[in-house]
Amino acid sequence: MTDRDDTPAVADGPAAERRAEIAEGLAAVRARIAAACASAGRSEDEITLIAVTKTFPASDVRLLAGLGVTEVGENRDQEARPKAADCADLPLTWHFVGRLQTNKARAVAGYADVVHSVDRARLVAALAEAAARTGRTLRCLVQVSLDEAGKKGEVGERGGAVPADVPALADEIAAAPGLELGGVMAVAPLGADPLPAFDRLAETAARMRRNHPDARIVSAGMSGDLEQAIACGATHLRVGTALLGGRRAIVR
Numbered sequence: 001m002t003d004r005d006d007t008p009a010v011a012d013g014p015a016a017e018r019r020a021e022i023a024e025g026l027a028a029v030r031a032r033i034a035a036a037c038a039s040a041g042r043s044e045d046e047i048t049l050i051a052v053t054k055t056f057p058a059s060d061v062r063l064l065a066g067l068g069v070t071e072v073g074e075n076r077d078q079e080a081r082p083k084a085a086d087c088a089d090l091p092l093t094w095h096f097v098g099r100l101q102t103n104k105a106r107a108v109a110g111y112a113d114v115v116h117s118v119d120r121a122r123l124v125a126a127l128a129e130a131a132a133r134t135g136r137t138l139r140c141l142v143q144v145s146l147d148e149a150g151k152k153g154e155v156g157e158r159g160g161a162v163p164a165d166v167p168a169l170a171d172e173i174a175a176a177p178g179l180e181l182g183g184v185m186a187v188a189p190l191g192a193d194p195l196p197a198f199d200r201l202a203e204t205a206a207r208m209r210r211n212h213p214d215a216r217i218v219s220a221g222m223s224g225d226l227e228q229a230i231a232c233g234a235t236h237l238r239v240g241t242a243l244l245g246g247r248r249a250i251v252r
């Protein structure tokens, strides 16, 4: 990397390069969203882009915010907590999208606005208690397993409740003080066509809205499958790699 003396430090150097890189990623993702909405006959206003910043530093979150991103996603509490604290001055909505242990519920409730990964009754209870303690309202999505295992009634390897368990979980979230039922979330099964899986998610979401009409969020679609997710009615996309580049290691 070369340092030039003829421009102010803030406009040059690694930070400016990183900013340009992220701006390029963001423009490309926004173009993909626009094209997918056009071919699905949907309005771009229906889509919320969540930048998944796991493994990337708080400085990247700051650059994203400077580029107009308002929604940020993280998947591990021990990484998310300090990052959210670091960025507390920014007008951001924090989404927790990873598997969540019950004993981390209170910590996550301290900074997260939306929890996408609610998949069992014990976690609903823990989040409700945490929300009551912190005095904050947590919007919760029921994570739905779209694996073949999920169809057979087993817990899928990517997490999530089997579709048959979703209505009861939705009712519990809706009834819990401090929690607000937002809708559903899913991760497409590995190595399979995402379209039929996202269609199953859309059905589960429609069923949920019959009893909970305000639960309109369908969180689906990542860097590799956001077009298919938009075609199947996703409202929230969780995009990491396409915005920020490759992660060094995926820690689960």
Ligand SMILES: *Cc1c(COP(=O)(O)O)cnc(C)c1O
Pocket: 052, 054, 075, 097, 098, 187, 222, 223, 224, 238, 239, 240, 241, 242
């Ligand atoms: C990492 C992650 C994403 C983003 O994945 P990319 O393929 O990098 O866009 C989305 N959702 C969840 C739950 C994740 O853990």
